[in-house]
Amino acid sequence: MSFLEWAECQLAELELLTSMFPSEDELQVLDQLALAELRGYVDGSGSADSPPSSRPHFLIKQKLDAGHTEKEEVALSCTYPSEYPSVLPEVTVRCSSLSRAQQTRLHSALTSYLSENCRGEVCVLSAVDWVKENLPCFIDKSSPAAQALKREAAHTAPVEGFTRLWIYSHHIYNSTKRKNILEWSRELGLSGFSMPGKPGIVCVEGAQEACEEFWSRLKVLTWKRIMIRHREDVPIAPQDDRTVDSLRKFSGFEEAMFDPHGNRRNHMDLGLLYQFLSEKGCCDVFQMYFGIEGR
Numbered sequence: 001m002s003f004l005e006w007a008e009c010q011l012a013e014l015e016l017l018t019s020m021f022p023s024e025d026e027l028q029v030l031d032q033l034a035l036a037e038l039r040g041y042v043d044g045s046g047s048a049d050s051p052p053s054s055r056p057h058f059l060i061k062q063k064l065d066a067g068h069t070e071k072e073e074v075a076l077s078c079t080y081p082s083e084y085p086s087v088l089p090e091v092t093v094r095c096s097s098l099s100r101a102q103q104t105r106l107h108s109a110l111t112s113y114l115s116e117n118c119r120g121e122v123c124v125l126s127a128v129d130w131v132k133e134n135l136p137c138f139i140d141k142s143s144p145a146a147q148a149l150k151r152e153a154a155h156t157a158p159v160e161g162f163t164r165l166w167i168y169s170h171h172i173y174n175s176t177k178r179k180n181i182l183e184w185s186r187e188l189g190l191s192g193f194s195m196p197g198k199p200g201i202v203c204v205e206g207a208q209e210a211c212e213e214f215w216s217r218l219k220v221l222t223w224k225r226i227m228i229r230h231r232e233d234v235p236i237a238p239q240d241d242r243t244v245d246s247l248r249k250f251s252g253f254e255e256a257m258f259d260p261h262g263n264r265r266n267h268m269d270l271g272l273l274y275q276f277l278s279e280k281g282c283c284d285v286f287q288m289y290f291g292i293e294g295r
Helices: 003-020 032-043 100-117 124-139 144-156 175-187 208-218 270-279 284-290
Strands: 027-029 057-064 072-079 090-095 160-169 191-195 200-207 226-236 253-255
Touching (some): 003 027, 003 057, 057 124, 100 160, 100 226, 160 208, 160 284, 175 191, 175 253, 200 208, 208 226, 270 284
Parallel strands (some): 191 253
Antiparallel strands (some): 027 057, 072 090, 160 200, 191 200
């Protein structure tokens, strides 16, 4: 699919969601500018040949049955990568009754479900339906439904998953943030690299739960703009010969500098960045970041 075809699918799904959840109490578009840019790109009124850099971000808010008397307020935070639906959207489920561990398990199970059943298709409604059906299992781990889900998962679900996140930031200057990125990646056993400056790039890869934890810590810091530009998810079944380590493209985590220049020495040589990515077998992400082919 082309960028335009991806954008058309995204806009069509957003318009469907708007018709299904007409109230702002149900659907809230958090970045109206990104939606306007997406619509302009699809209808041809946008000036840029490449897809817009800002990505649509919205919340779907529901009151769901969680297995007890009162309904739970649940919000699904959704962000479209440029290549959605060929890749999965970034979906985060927020519910006050979920502990951090329960939330991590829910996200892992949801990602596995979407990877196995919805890749290549728009899937936000499928995510909403899955959460409606399975939320009680993660809130009350002693319920019969939870035990059944646990037994089913033991036989059918991957024991673990591999994830690679390509994160874009408007800039990364702050020394504390740079230190956090290095420390968190090492603490969580992630490999990859970070490129400070303007723009800032972070790539982390490793166990899916560790990548989700890294992103949950990073995104709550104060940023002018930060997003997952692209993600790669690989479910690993028990009988699979592949392991998390065998799927890595980076041997460790490093802060990479590429001939910094400019008045503040905050711009990197993108040609050297492209060469670095090519050596790691990742040159295709260069166009995802910058909208041009590297050389």
